[in-house]
Amino acid sequence: MxxxxxxxxxxxxxxxxxxxxxxxxxxxxxxxxxxxxxxxxxxxxxxxxxxxxxxxxxxxxxxxxxxxxxxxxxxxxxxxxxxxxxxxxxxxxxxxxxxxxxxxxxxxxxxxxxxxxxxxSKNNELYEDYKKIKSRYTDEENQALSMMLFAEKMRDAKMLDSLKDRNEKLIIRRYLSAVNFAVNNAKYDVAPYIALTDIYDANIKYLDTIQKSLTPEVSHSYYGKLLQEFIAKRKQQEVSAPAK
Missing domain, CATH: 2.60.40.1120 (Carboxypeptidase-like, regulatory domain)
Structure with a gap:
């Protein structure tokens, strides 16, 4: 992707x-x-x-x-x-x-x-706010990964499974947080930028949610147009992908 x-x-x-x-x-x-x-x-x-x-x-x-x-x-x-x-x-x-x-x-x-x-720059101000939110989840994910390495070393399968589940939930929370931030700031170009750079591999419905929330001005802006094209490409790939 x-x-x-x-x-x-x-x-x-x-x-x-x-x-x-x-x-x-x-x-x-x-x-x-x-x-x-x-x-x-x-x-x-x-x-x-x-x-x-x-x-x-x-x-x-x-x-x-x-x-x-x-x-x-x-x-x-x-x-x-x-x-x-x-x-x-x-x-x-x-x-x-x-x-x-x-x-x-x-x-x-x-x-x-x-x-x-x-x-x-209002967009830069918002992007700095977003990075602070993102860093909190990233720190938790890094901590979970560190503990997973320890569990593997100790051959503790139960602990490892629990940590993997925790890490997956953290990733989902981080993605949902990014979606929420973008939707709440849909009148700024930072919204489609975040979608394109941080959560481009998220479920397509989340990208659609961001794209549909954009104001007309942002939707027709540089990153807004790139997001539209990216979503269209993702949908085309998913339709043509062979069934598993």
Missing amino acids: KKTLITLCTVALLATACKKETETGNSLHLTGTVDGLKQGKLYLKKIVDTSFVTIDSFTIKGNSNFESTLKIDHPEMYYLFLDRGTSKSLDNRLMFFAEPGNMTITTTLKEFYAKTKVTG
């Missing part, structure tokens, strides 16, 4: 790399600061045809600030990369939900991802 999602993300709806413009109503004015970064380079990227494409870059020399104005026709997930040179640190990327208007990103060189604060 992951391959299906990747394939769908290559449809013509995917935008080409943005150029700097200042059109009223569909431009993003992005400013930011990486505290502690005195010299280096930042890259602003998005995913096009399943690959990261650079849409702007910033050379930092003494001043930790950066600024860009980009044409952006719809809310979309963007990524800010920090070139750490020869450092082996993996803390070099942060993602944020970009949308037209004025946005600000502040973070630090020492904790590039953990200290990120993004303002000016």
Whole structure:
């Protein structure tokens, strides 16, 4: 199913790399600061045809600030990369939900991802709320998996079966939580984005529930159209799949 999602993300709806413009109503004015970064380079990227494409870059020399104005026709997930040179640190990327208007990103060189604060995007604000909810279920699932490994090591079949059942219920709760969050925020583009990235393999009825709850504006937006196409593809595959 992951391959299906990747394939769908290559449809013509995917935008080409943005150029700097200042059109009223569909431009993003992005400013930011990486505290502690005195010299280096930042890259602003998005995913096009399943690959990261650079849409702007910033050379930092003494001043930790950066600024860009980009044409952006719809809310979309963007990524800010920090070139750490020869450092082996993996803390070099942060993602944020970009949308037209004025946005600000502040973070630090020492904790590039953990200290990120993004303002000016309602979709990003909602996505951060969603991630907090999701993390609670993820922590419980990781704990259950750890205990399952212990049960396997101890060859405790009864305990293992109980933990497997617990883990399956946790996954279902996480999926239902995602559906509920998307439905409750159906007037924002974050709703179809969550459906496409986090619960794309859920029962098709849940994806239908999200899609039908979207406002007309979001339904015809970038991620809204991708969700419609993805659901149609899933239904076609399920109809043509051989009976078990």
